Amino acid sequence: MKKALIFLAEGFEEMEAVTPLDLLRRAGVDAKFVSLSGNLMVTGSHGVAYRADCLFDVKEAQTADMLILPGGMPGSVHLQEDETLGKLLCQFHEEGKFVCAICAAPMVLGHLGILKGKKATIYPGMEDKLLGATPVAELVCTDGNVVTGRGPGAAVPFALTLVSLLEGPEKTAALKESIVYQTV
Template sequence: MSIIFTCLAQIRPAKSYLFRRICQVHCKLLSTMADKTAVCLLAEGAEEMEAIVTVDILRRAGVSVTVASITDKECVKCSRDVKICTDAKIDDINDKKYDVVILPGGVGWKHLAASPKVGAILKDQEAESRMIAAICAAPNVLKAHGIAKGKKITSYPSVKNDLIEDYTYVDNDIVVCDGNLITSQGPATAYAFGLAIVEKLVNKEAAKKVAEGLLYKDLK
């Protein structure tokens, strides 16, 4: 960034208006990206693809992402024995506000559903109209904590019957957005899920740029 401003500083005074406008646009873009925050809540047995792909995509878009263990362990063992070393523990983030809370699926959803601390974070997130994103079996976490009842959602097909009474279930879309809630279906849809979060959290242009870098062709 310093190189950019060094070059811009060489523009003649007669073009100072152009200089100011370029600086304003550049700074606004940097501010927009830097201001966005996310937390991914990680439990033992989480589906690692859903966590890692989503976190990676958001970080590519300039979002500040914290991966937080919901236990007292810093390294969390996921569903395929992949260990993820987290940035924080849930007690470290209780008083922090994030633009989006991300819930990976896998069998770890049961631990997320059973955690009062997770419930408190989600209820605060919903009360303040901030985003929640859940993938695979994680919409069951929303149900367990009484979050977003009646909204449109999707999930991993095997947990559909757990959700159809409390939500408006969508079968045919791999990502479903309803207000500040984003849901998706499973490991293979994690790319679409992450890009949908970026589009809503940052903007569509940022999502397109990340998709191009990933060679992801299906972004509408």
């Protein structure tokens, strides 16, 4: 079973965390919320508190296939300040494992040098935070093992992209049908 970890820091964007967790689990991925706050309860940028599945443990996290960073403020700043998470993201990138971020969180990948020479997207107006990348205005951008999403409105397509990368197009098509997902 594939394993994906979604990192929650105080002030994360709720839609960008919950949507990937939900859709990955529906697709059969072992997806978990991981708290960086030192407590299992983490509050999002809109005041909604969520209970993480576990606290951040590097050895456990190294067994995952994919790391996911939801955006939001100040959540993205807190993600960027966590040096242990930064080292893990760099390790995953170097190993060719999936490193994913949406909304403001791609700034973390830019700060770490992960976006150098890649195309990436980020919340409008933050393109200067995509250090080393060629900014694109797509809802979701996949370049090698790096996936970036534009903002809360991209949460479903971002999550479906993650499902496709881990579980393939057939499972993704079935999931789209089951949630009645249609593009307009």
